[in-house]
Amino acid sequence: MVLALLSCSMGQAAATSKPATHTVTIEGMEFKASDLTVKAGDSIVWVNKDMFPHTVTSKADAFDSHQIEPGKSWTFRAAAKGEFPYMCSLHPTMQGTLRVK
Secondary structure, rough: OOOHHHHHHHHHHHOOOOOOOOEEEEOOEEOOEEEEEOOOOEEEEEEEEEOOOEEEEOOOOOOOOOOOOOEEEEEEEEEOEEEEEEEEEOOOOEEEEEEEE
């Protein structure tokens, strides 16, 4: 009986877990972490620590931060599941992938 109650309460806790917030740092002309896997409902914050602006632009038009100025950040809530390659539209060699499970 106690085991049944314990597993029932653990299942409820997992079902009501809160969305997480993940941080990607933009620094040295790179997205750090450039490959990120999150759950649907989670938020991702890109923080620009470079001395010039950058963007976070999905290659499939799923999201676009527009210009993120130095010292500023942009937050995206991942609602749709899938794999989303992205880049900086100002510096196309800067690339990353966001995977939403």
